[in-house]
Amino acid sequence: MKIAFLTLGCKVNSYETEKMKKAFEEAGHMIVAFDEKADAYIVNTCTVTNIADRKSRKMLHRAKRMNPEAVVTAAGCYVDSSEKKGERDESVDLFISNKDKEKLVEMVCDELKKRGLEDRLMPEHGECKMSQAALDEEHTRAYIKVQNGCNQYCTYCIIPFVRGELHSRTVEDVVSETQQLADRGFQEVVITGIHVSSYGVDKGKAGSFLELEGEPLLELLEAISEVEGIERIRLSSLEPRIITEKFVKRLSAIKKVCPHFHLSLQSGCDTVLKRMNRHYTTKDYTDGLEILRKYYDNPAVTTDIIVGFPQETEEEFVETCEFAKQVEFAQIHVFKYSRRQGTIADKMEGQITESIKSERSDRLLAIERELEILYQKKAVKDTEEVLIEEISEIDGKKYLTGYNERYIRVAIPAEKEEDALSRCNTIATVRILGHLNDSVVIGEFC
Template identity: 50%
Template sequence: MKKTAAFLTLGCKVNSYETEAIRGMFEAAGYEIVDFKELADVYVVNTCTVTNIADRKSRQMLHQARKRNPEAIIAAVGCYVQAKEEELLNDSSVDLVIGNNRKSEIVRLVEKYISDKNSYNMVVDIDEEKEYEDLHIISTMERTRAFIKIQDGCNRFCSYCIIPYVRGRVRSRDEEDILAEINKLAGMGYKEFVLTGIHISSYGTDGKIKKEDNDDMPLAKLIKAISVIPGVERIRLGSLEPRIITEAFVKEMAGVKQFCPHFHLSLQSGSDSVLMRMNRKYTAEEYEEKVRLIRKYFDIPAFTTDVIVGFPGETEEEFKETLDFVQRIGFSHIHVFKYSKREGTIAAKMPNQIPEAIKQQRSNELISVAKKMSMDYKALFLGRIEKILFEEEEEIDGVKYQIGHNERYVKFALKSDENLINRIVHVKTDILLTDDLLLCTMQQ
């Protein structure tokens, strides 16, 4: 009988990519993959440590796996491991402790554990790691869109963020390796590729990417190289820092027909004084200038972002500056986060921590403003002809719809019994079906 393995991912899209790669390694080694809620011989929890809540969730999932099968091998991998090595080494629920930049060794370690029953600790000094870890995916759980990891690590050290301490410095993946992976996935039918990483704006800045004469835009060069791969219909970017948005970069992207004009530009605050305390290294005016630059080259581009409310010392006036700023930009979507203390960061030690009640009130107010902006942005597409990549079927009030997104990541619904999954179809937008969905009709 085949040995079984189950996987759980906590946290970001980078973790999701890495779990897919690990799953592929276990499949190649002859394991049968089962759901995490089922009995398995091996449980792998790819952990997260971005907040204290994420830490708690990581512990809970490891303990849950041990409870489900006391005889199983439990492997804790990833960011929480990197941050809490000693704690996990003393946790009886955990057999293998594997940090970042060592995930590619997991199958070997599991097999070694099976043979000698010794626990293993594979947590390295991540600050000393210089090379990108060799991980690849052979397929993904999604049917139309593939997330592609292009770099790891971050050098920015925002005052609220633990990630540079657990992911290490910027390490870029070889362009040839990225292109080979996308080429293979495109050949399998994937049409959209989302470039992701811990800080993709830093791709190539570590000096590991071969540069040609006058090539100071390695990310733009990579995107152009991806665009000529047969079968690639869309290229989308993960979160970007404002500094990468130069006229030269935006102009290059506007010339790539597969590039999706959906910009997730990390903001965090619209107040310069808060941005300074966050160590964000740009001002609200500089951010707004980047938005103006993008709008110069793209028709109704989508801007999405993250905003933290209740950062230490945030006054009512500073919060009002953020409210005014986001409305001036006109985001299509905002991820709103209430500031959460993260042990080990500078912000956790700052004075004037904001009470939870005030953070909740500011969060509610910003969410309300963000919802209106999102509705206003969707209204811009009424009556337009759009290209939709359909991704799933969904039944709403007893009616079957095909669901997908346009290039700007606006969600559409088409009433149809025909399975359109993984097809790109021209549609005309009719009305807003729900807060999240635009109803459309197919165009011939």
Template identity: 50%
Template sequence: MKSVALHNLGCKVNAYELEVMQQKLQDRGYKIVPFDSDADIYIVNTCTVTNIADRKSRQMLHRAKHRNPDAVVVAVGCFVQAGEENRMDACIDLAVGNQHKKDIVEILEAYLEEHTADASAVTDIGAVREYEEMRMEQSTEHTRAYIKIQDGCNQFCSYCIIPFVRGRVRSRKQEDVLAEVRGLAEKGFQEVVITGIHLSSYGMDFIGETDGDYLKNGKDLRGTAFERAYLVSLLEEIAKVDGIRRIRLGSLEPRIITEEFAGRLAAIPQLCPHFHLSLQSGCDETLKRMNRHYTAEEYYEKVQILRKYFEHPAITTDVIVGFPGETAEEFAVTKTFLEKVHFFEMHIFKYSRRKGTVADKLPGQLTDAQKTERSGQLLALEKEQSREFRAHYLGQEVEVLIEEQKEIGGKVYWLGHTDTYVKAAFAADSAECMDYSNRLVHGRAVSFLSDEVLEIALNF
């Protein structure tokens, strides 16, 4: 029995795909071992979103080969998809592109039989139009399962390489999604997280000229109402699956939020009021250089729609600081806008140049010191806003899906998340001697255990 060690880099979609690959290998009889142990085969699910991600991918691949020079090192995903020069790295024995992850076992076994030099299974992803069907039967997560429903992106933001390594938008058939959700629900999963590379484009590729109704008054409606309808209809069907108590959404583009869309979401009892709306900048001039297709004011209008239909929703976002050409005045505009919106959480990223993107060649590249100083300001703001959001729940009843036991301040607690993704916990010695993992509990939030965790008093 050959041993396989796997390591994931990058996004939640990558994590989902690695779990499916691991599952396929286990089903074929391979022994899964930790990545830092000796193995016959090392598989690294790579990332290439920034130059730093490229470097991390190389480091993990070289670390594997250094640990066992006789092992087969397999580079999978975006790093090898980005270019032949990456696939030619001396430490890589086998390269597998994004469209062939579902075939990892067959590709690996063909290589082991033939040991073809410089073996590669990488397709021109830009020409791929069919969704690569993968199905997760069991997640390594204890309480929630990630469900990938879409791949690819057509947005071409000026800083992003993803459309070139993930290809055009490809959506998963509703019946395949529901089959996976039912299987996971039968295994006890109560929460599913719906994710994709560009989730808001789900269904775009289902619309063709044969539909005859995507054109109205000469206007192409693809990218607007049709995708919203496909996505929300899928969510409504997922909500009908027995055992699913929570549905959480991955990252959304702000343009998808409309009165109708929010209203239909609010009518789904299982839908968690937790929305990640990608922003990147609060300054219109910066957004134009990023090739983002909305203004700051339009973004704010979308947030207000969500706050109209959901009571105290958790709004989270991504912000890039130090984008090429960002002046001190533009940064100040962004900071003021972030204060105005008042997010639950903000993921602050210092702009990282990525070869092959438009932004890499833009004038006005900022120094790392400038980016670090601006990032520090926003991180401080994020910490303040995040604590204020959590403090809202003090004295209130909350529902928590318990995930694990964790030591906090020298004491053991049962820890989980509310529907708005706030961490909450109760002392293990305050409850009956039983396993609370994957149980929904109710209690009153009474205090902060830490900046990120609320303590609750259970309702027994």
């Protein structure tokens, strides 16, 4: 059968989609791009905001329109949350919750059989189990989900209710998967999870990640770094409070860990952080940064900030902007607060209008652009090690593009396409020549 996937939402979902694709490939089926005609479509949904719910429904309807005979499956968080609300959608044939994602192949095949379409279950012929378009969607960076669940209960977030209790995979299990990825040629892995800092607190010694000082996570990273073939380990997101002298000292000894830290901030104003039920202050945040900058040369510190949280005043927003400038983030992902039914923040008084949210988002994005350029100027060296990922077209010209350890995008003019393709998925030393545009630097192979 031909099967197509679409992923919405977070990196954990991207990771789980990869797992599902692999299960179908191993069963002999062919993965095609989402805009191709398929026998089955899987939308790995998201429910983080009311808008995410709407988008999940829209994509499911689109799949049904593409092939009304196909088995359209909604998988993941939207299913779990809509199940609780008793909502169902008529264009969806199968609903698969997070806990049942592993049974997906079986459930989709059963559904085809029920419709008398057994012939579709024949394995697709040929060596390659992916269409060219689907292969183009693949990347050189692999995500590994090391834990699930969260017990932080931020007031705007539905995840603890949808993804459930903390659950960490064993070190052996994660290492074995990393080895398989290395065998498939991946050189960079991104450690991901719903709350990565809590990795391992549900196993071994009792205590929160603060009491354990991130030790289980460090042990895991040390074990991953032993895997031959893996050259880079990137951490997808850390909670600021895990950054202590003891933690960073040991972390910095793991040389494969990239000097790129995504520390969620959400607001640079203590009163807003309190309303969000984030358990740190801006002082905790800057203390952590100081430690990171002591152990790493120009680390890339990236973050997420929500603007227009309920009751956010102009003064509170300005405090966030000033804090962002003070920290000199390498990159900020700016989100306009979006209401999510079932959360405390959704019931708070003082919801901010969409026009104010947009205006604040624009102002913070302007700061973000300046900070990103500033960071690039400061952090880019004369030569950089770049993991070449793909051929991209920028302003009408072809380039080989990839990222350095600090997640700065580097472009090298691609002369002959065949020569250029052989460079993909290699780590190359690149002499930096200048800026191609605000977010990409240009270089040449040494």
